[in-house]
Amino acid sequence: MPEHDGALAHQFHDYGQQRRAAELAMWVFLVTEFMFFGGLFLAYLVYRYRYPAEFALGSQTMDVVLGTINTLVLLTSSLTMALAVHAATVSNRRMLILLLWGTIFLGTVFLGIKAYEYHHKYVKHHVPFAGQEFHAEPEHRLGLATFYNLYFLMTGVHALHMIIGIGLMLVLVVAAYRGGLTGPRSIVVHNSGLYWHFVDLVWVYLFPFFYLVAARGGGHG
């Protein structure tokens, strides 16, 4: 039996096995996340096919500028995350902490902009649920309500994942200050990075699905 120090869990023989298990677990977890969002994307496709005109109308009320900025912010955060993973691998603790803070900052900016957009929708009475007053032309009412329902639902679930991601980053920062993320434990940073990139990837689909439907191509599709 191998020596089990603090970093090697009792069930493993060596660090290689532990690292393989941890990384595979993360990928399998991301597969489940993929299927989870898959259900929502299916709902989106069904209703976009049913209400093409309303999805175009709804999309016109989205702030494309803010959406684009948010996309850039999030993609940049993926870059800082990727660099953080590298820093952890080469055991550069100072750099790691800096990059993690950067990622947290960009993630928070994204959520701030998102919150501003939600607030804007609330002020303009574009919230069709929770007993809110919902403003829409009667003939587009059902389709638009469905568009906004899906918008809040999908971006909301995405934002929830962002919040979890930022929480994860804060834990990593604390661990990094304590010097516990180097060597074999860098797998934790690696896995958190996978999660962060996945959440970014979801946004890359959400952005065109909600912001870029109208005024491009078929219009009333």
Add this chain to the structure above:
Amino acid sequence: MITSSSPQPRNYLNVAYTVSSWLFTLDHKRIAILYLLGITFMFVIGGLAATFVRLELMTPQGDLLESETYNKLFTIHGIIMVFFFLIPAIPAVLGNFLLPLMLGARDLALPRINLLSWYLFMIGGLFTIWAILAGGVDTGWTFYTPYSSTYSNTYVMATAVGVFVSGFSSILTGLNFIVTTHTMRAPGQTWFRLPLFVWSMYATSLIQILGTPVVAVAILLVGLERLFGIGIFDPSMGGDPLLFQHLFWFYSHPAVYIMVLPAFGVVSELVATFSRRRPFGYAFIGFSSFAIAVLGFLVWGHHMFTSGQSIYAGLIFSMISFLVAIPSAIKVFNWTATLYKASISYDTPMLYALGFIGLFTIGGLTGLFLAAAAVDVHVHDTYFVVAHFHYIMVGGTVMAYLGGIHYWWPKMTGRMYPEGWARFSAILVFVGFNLTFSPQFVLGYLGMPRRYHVYPEEWQVLNVMSSAGASILAVGYFFPLTYLIWSLRYGPKAPDNPFGATGLEWKTPSPPPTYNFDEQPVVEEEVYNFVPEDTERKPREERGEVPHARA
């Protein structure tokens, strides 16, 4: 190696006795025992609900229960049995206990996740129990919208939360098993040296991780629609109720295979051990599990032949459903062929396994009736469907589960079960089961819809037959519950390998030590490598291998 004959050997059970040593354990074997307690409790609750349902159906009038109460009872029966018994039963109890042992590993790859998944299971279960106590839920286990999202006035939310949370338990178990099978195998244990139980666990885990998130999303959407009016399924809010059915069955049809694939694995082990033969067509049995897992994701629409989906879609779903029959047939034929030129003994687990093959054959063949869209239009949502899935779920999964529990009971507890009582109750279960569910095929083709509280009087005879069978079945289930508990104290001490089986789990003491093996096992032989002279040996009783194990 320590043998069980030495006094007070250290094992996973006697290593500590405190409550916290159980509640915070990371040992997969202890977590398996925790699951065993949890799902047994759930099985009793689900069984009680079924008892009331069968009692009510003794008469065609609704004289025992109010219709609202009846609806809640069959809903409880369905939800508890599907989500809190059948889905976790074999993977979470036997899989948890055996997977690391069969792989020659010290534990699952992710012990903390394993414990977390037990807590999630319990939290989900308690939410559901709370919903039942608070007033119940009446949507049926299928939660069809818009009834569940808009019209039902019962505790749909609490139940949905319960099912949602327990879904994560299922996902995490599947994830853990996949990672473990990939990374924790003993040196020399190639994929084709894995016991078939591991193959079936792996295929099950694939379905768990791919399907469960989708039903999670469907249930989340029902909850949000109910709570906040986020209209996704209600047509009056612009939604489509059929979308729910698609999302629900995309999971819930494969979920049937989550429930039955592990049973295939158990039966493969039992048939091999008690025949003293490597299963005929080992690789075919293994790969047919994957074929079922893959095809299982492509047939959900056969639950919707009368739902209003396109008839062309129905046609495709019908054809793929027929294809599922082929890997299922492969298994049955291979198990049967394994018995040829075998050396068969009739210990209780084998009785369950043979019963399983028979009942699963009938369950599978009646599946052809339902895959045939034209016949399904007539029998959909009738007792024919009820009978069919009980033949698979109870005749299949529960039989295999009981067989597996008996087979590995010596390994789990270090005690033998009383063979005489066990054989008697195995036969009782088989007879009671057939008497309960075979009349329901007839009722279904006659046209009795499921979930009916009152029914036309001409169907009383068949319903009384079914209820009578259920009472025998209940007695059959009561016996193991009693004598297994009895055996913990009074059962004869079990040797390391009481059944002369192969497999790494039998090469360690009963019960195993905390880290399973005192030395890292190395696999140097093929799987199911029964020694030829072993097959010619006399029955175990005459060999005296099992000291006074008979009751």
Add this chain to the structure above:
Amino acid sequence: MDKSFRLMPEQASSIAPQIDALYYFLILISTVMSVLIAFLIIYFAIKYRRGSAVDRTQGAHHFYLMEIAWIVGPFVVVMVIFFWSARLYFAQARAPAGAMEINCVAKQWMWKFQHPQGNTEINDLHVPLGQPVKIRMISEDVIHSLYIPAFRVKQDVLPGRYTTIWFEATKVGQYHLFCAEYCGAKHSEMRGRVIVLEPSQYEAWLAGREVAQPPEVAGRRLFDQLRCNSCHVGSGMAGRCPPLDNLYGSTVRLQNGQTVLADETYIRESILRPTAKVVAGFQPLMPSYEGQISEEGILQLIAEIKSMSPRASESGADEVKAKEGQP
């Protein structure tokens, strides 16, 4: 209603014997297979029990050959069943031309039927013998399912969307009519009778009821009440709204370049959500009537619009659709 003990339901429709024939075939296959498996298990179990003195030497059996045999064998059998069933499934789904049309609105927990002559009934359904009957159904609340076991037919009834079911009764008598999709507290009491009458008796039954308005007459009154003809008639605001004459059963070209078959579903959608499918060359001027007309009213309006297309309404739009191969 026949209340004797039986193992098979009555055969009272043209499709029932065909479904039963397939059912018997399936029973035959299942019995052969189960008996075969049971026989082999019992035979092996006895012959090769532990301790029995038999030859257990494993010969060079044709391992792969056997595996292939029991893959190909079941495949052939199930494909035979599939094609047999598929043919029947289409027959069940498509009503023959000229079927008599009955409207049905389901709600918790009753069935409301309206005959072409305007007679309405609740939970009972009178139909003539030997005449194909097609029921157009919609639900006011949750999903229901119309099920007549003696006819071997079943179809879910959805809120917000039409579904149809058809049958041709072949035996005079009374039969069960059930709701087969769980719909709440009184699900099992949402049932009634189908009463099959000789055509002459059916006529007499229709005449014996208090005089009712045929759906298209009631529909015409609604049409006037809602002032549909202020736009939708050739004169008046001519040219601003698409004409309704000969609309039913025709193929409509839409603004976005797609085409759609003008069937009941299309007309219903155009009344409730006029902007969903705007006809090419017209502006989306029509207001929505969502929530203003009952389901019965919409069915009557559709009957009225269908009566403006005498040719197509005889054969029904569905048949046109079926020929064009659209689901």
